Amino acid sequence: MKLDITKQEYVTLLEIFEIADWILHAHRTDLPADRKKHRDLRKKILRMASDFGCERLVEHVGGREGYSPTKQFEETSPWMDFVREHLDDSFWEDAIDRLARRDLIREIGEDAYLAMDGFERLERIMRCEEKYAEEFEKHGVDRMDIVTEPPDARWG
Numbered sequence: 004m005k006l007d008i009t010k011q012e013y014v015t016l017l018e019i020f021e022i023a024d025w026i027l028h029a030h031r032t033d034l035p036a037d038r039k040k041h042r043d044l045r046k047k048i049l050r051m052a053s054d055f056g057c058e059r060l061v062e063h064v065g066g067r068e069g070y071s072p073t074k075q076f077e078e079t080s081p082w083m084d085f086v087r088e089h090l091d092d093s094f095w096e097d098a099i100d101r102l103a104r105r106d107l108i109r110e111i112g113e114d115a116y117l118a119m120d121g122f123e124r125l126e127r128i129m130r131c132e133e134k135y136a137e138e139f140e141k142h143g144v145d146r147m148d149i150v151t152e153p154p155d156a157r158w159g
């Protein structure tokens with residue numbers, strides 16, 4: 004089967020592969036075996052740049068398999084803006100969720116939290132999340148501090 008795509012669709016595909024590659028590998032110093040197939044497919048797509056007249060977007064960087072997006076691609080493509088947006092949204096959502104769960108566990112104890120009906124737990128967490136969502140919306144992390152003293156006795 005052949006994939007029939009336009010030059011612009013190829014550029015979009017490059018962007019998608021860079022987003023995926025960032026998510027899969029940006030935080031790693033190794034290449035786990037279960038991610039090799041993703042990296043190999045990315046390389047295959049990068050090698051096809053000349054087939055679409057996109058040589059200025061992909062360069063050969065050494066070795067038979069060594070292909071990488073060029074500086075021009077990095078500077079003109081919005082893919083990293085998409086990654087940053089995702090990271091920013093994920094940070095706030097994750098912080099709100101983790102803080103709300105922590106507060107609920109502190110309030111009722113871990114055993115009660117684990118024994119709680121799933122719907123009730125979700126409802127209670129969502130109530131806790133509201134205060135953090137409002138706080139972060141108004142102040143970001145400006146009023147967030149890390150306490151380095153021993154925890155309060157009520158926190159365990």
